[in-house]
Amino acid sequence: MTELEAGRARTLLPVRGGAMLLRYRDVMIALIAFAVLASLPLFTGSKALLDFVIRCSAYGLFATSLNLLVGYTGLTSFGHGMFFGLGAYSFGLIMQKLSVPIPVAFVATLAITAVIAAGIGAICVRLKEIYFAFVTLAFQMLIHSTILSWASFTGGDQGLRGGIPRPAFFGVDLANHVHLYIASCALLVLGLLAMRQIAQSPFGYTLRMIRDNAARASFLGIDVWRAKLTVFVLAALFASMGGMVMALFVSGAYPEFAYWTISGEGIFINMLGGVSTFLGPMVGTVLLLLLNDTVTRFTEYHGIVLGVVILFFALGLRKGLLDFVADWFSHRRDAGEGR
Amino acid sequence: MEVLPVDLDALAGCLSSSACLVTQTTSGLIIGMLLFLVAVGLTLIFGVLKIVNFSHGAFYMFGAYFAMTAYQLTGSFALAMLAGAAGTATLGLIFERVFMSRVYGADVLMQLLVCYAFVLIFDDVVRLIWGPEFKSMGMPAAFQVMPLFIAGGVVPPYYLLLIGVALAAAIVLGIGLSRSRIGKVIRAAAHNSGMVSALGINTGLIYGGVFALGGGLAGLAGALAAPVRSLTPGMGFSVLIESFIVTVIGGMGSIVGALVGALLIGLIRSFGSLGFPLFTEGLMYLFMVIVLVSKPTGLFGKEAA
Numbered sequence: 055m056t057e058l059e060a061g062r063a064r065t066l067l068p069v070r071g072g073a074m075l076l077r078y079r080d081v082m083i084a085l086i087a088f089a090v091l092a093s094l095p096l097f098t099g100s101k102a103l104l105d106f107v108i109r110c111s112a113y114g115l116f117a118t119s120l121n122l123l124v125g126y127t128g129l130t131s132f133g134h135g136m137f138f139g140l141g142a143y144s145f146g147l148i149m150q151k152l153s154v155p156i157p158v159a160f161v162a163t164l165a166i167t168a169v170i171a172a173g174i175g176a177i178c179v180r181l182k183e184i185y186f187a188f189v190t191l192a193f194q195m196l197i198h199s200t201i202l203s204w205a206s207f208t209g210g211d212q213g214l215r216g217g218i219p220r221p222a223f224f225g226v227d228l229a230n231h232v233h234l235y236i237a238s239c240a241l242l243v244l245g246l247l248a249m250r251q252i253a254q255s256p257f258g259y260t261l262r263m264i265r266d267n268a269a270r271a272s273f274l275g276i277d278v279w280r281a282k283l284t285v286f287v288l289a290a291l292f293a294s295m296g297g298m299v300m301a302l303f304v305s306g307a308y309p310e311f312a313y314w315t316i317s318g319e320g321i322f323i324n325m326l327g328g329v330s331t332f333l334g335p336m337v338g339t340v341l342l343l344l345l346n347d348t349v350t351r352f353t354e355y356h357g358i359v360l361g362v363v364i365l366f367f368a369l370g371l372r373k374g375l376l377d378f379v380a381d382w383f384s385h386r387r388d389a390g391e392g393r
Numbered sequence: 394m395e396v397l398p399v400d401l402d403a404l405a406g407c408l409s410s411s412a413c414l415v416t417q418t419t420s421g422l423i424i425g426m427l428l429f430l431v432a433v434g435l436t437l438i439f440g441v442l443k444i445v446n447f448s449h450g451a452f453y454m455f456g457a458y459f460a461m462t463a464y465q466l467t468g469s470f471a472l473a474m475l476a477g478a479a480g481t482a483t484l485g486l487i488f489e490r491v492f493m494s495r496v497y498g499a500d501v502l503m504q505l506l507v508c509y510a511f512v513l514i515f516d517d518v519v520r521l522i523w524g525p526e527f528k529s530m531g532m533p534a535a536f537q538v539m540p541l542f543i544a545g546g547v548v549p550p551y552y553l554l555l556i557g558v559a560l561a562a563a564i565v566l567g568i569g570l571s572r573s574r575i576g577k578v579i580r581a582a583a584h585n586s587g588m589v590s591a592l593g594i595n596t597g598l599i600y601g602g603v604f605a606l607g608g609g610l611a612g613l614a615g616a617l618a619a620p621v622r623s624l625t626p627g628m629g630f631s632v633l634i635e636s637f638i639v640t641v642i643g644g645m646g647s648i649v650g651a652l653v654g655a656l657l658i659g660l661i662r663s664f665g666s667l668g669f670p671l672f673t674e675g676l677m678y679l680f681m682v683i684v685l686v687s688k689p690t691g692l693f694g695k696e697a698a
Contacts, residue, residue, distance in 0.1 A: 203675060372499070
């Protein structure tokens, strides 16, 4: 063993142990978070609060999956909302037309999303930066137009109406509000945990390397195109999950779910919460939904208020809230260590 | 299961009738020309400032509302056009100097966010000032004359004016940019703004000027569209998306590309509405996908900028 290899072996071991610890820590945090969320109905009978958490689950899954692309891989997708809409529509259509159990429809929707995302991604991830953004936007609008014009199948601009049947499975009755709430929380926590695992895996670090220097990653023997395509499909799956939660919640699917504004909101949520921390998009989701709900209650001109808040973040903080807090803490720690 | 509604007979019928051909082509041309005026500003701003102005549609909207108000106050169509263009140019200058200039060199997402904020704010400002309902400027009396008949097709005279004004703007812009001193400075700034600044030219002024020019052109498009379209808060949005498609197809930063892209999209829209009545928009996006996949920098874009 050369000295170099010996040195590497020494440094590698504690790191691996640390990774295991981190993983257990993540699982513990997820379990605690789920326990807290799931016990919420015991303390409050507020339907509005539970509804709020369900919406946070749907948007949170979507926004965090977008961060896998934007924050971790540097792929600024403007069309990520298409998978949110796709998830809602395929789930709704499968449940309405085929009347299969919910888990079957869930898995089938994920499969459909994976196939479509692989096809679209194969075309998109070849392009760089602003062109990637525009092609994803174009695909999003293509799917939106298809939904609007294929009225006999998708219900056109009226959306999927008549409700989505929600037969009980394994004792879970999603027509029951509390059951739906618990299921949404479970999906959110599981989804976040899975995305966290992806982000912290060697593959996740490959993505960061591609973001920072794709050419160097390619020289190191990484198939950049394949890695980008993989994360594109993975992110699409979680966005589709978010769409399914939304479809279950509103018991339908509407063309707005596939409209580009969903993608715009996703980007906005990411910027609001911050893209450099894993939970940034989740914080952003809660912030945006809170902001939307309170502002619409007080004024009909919520665009002005929302716009000013965005300006405050963009021109004032110049970063997302969680990024700002994280920076502030690291500054304070550095100052404390006398650096 | 019925597939996408397609009416190829209507399309074929139109292509074989000269009257229908003329009517559809003119309507395609006016869509294209309006789009060109918006898109060329977008492409100029991108070329020089390297910023994707997501709030560009708002200038189109303001142009239309300014023109309507000026027309109602003065009754003069020419003044209405001037108000639309000059008002939005001023707005563009202020917007660039006060807000956009703070995010140069920042993350692209940050720039988009500032623009997104203004899309929301501007739409609500219009709602505050002019109200949320649909408004109409009405056709000026000078153009309320018999339509022209060209090869059996009906062409309102206002359409000809609209196409003429847009074409004139395109020519002036093209010649101005390639021949005049200011045009050369602008092109130099697009190429290497640091060097231009080092040569003692105030690049802040150039940036503001280009933004004002782009905003003014979009405002002019809005003013020209005001007599033939209904005015509503948020009207800038579909125009914005379409002019994005135009600039992307033509190539970001290319003026010729914007013209060709705008005309192509205009014709696709007018003829597509016959053959694929409900999928006209989809047709545009499909076309954009095809262009981008075969030539990612757009038809007239520079390779690997």
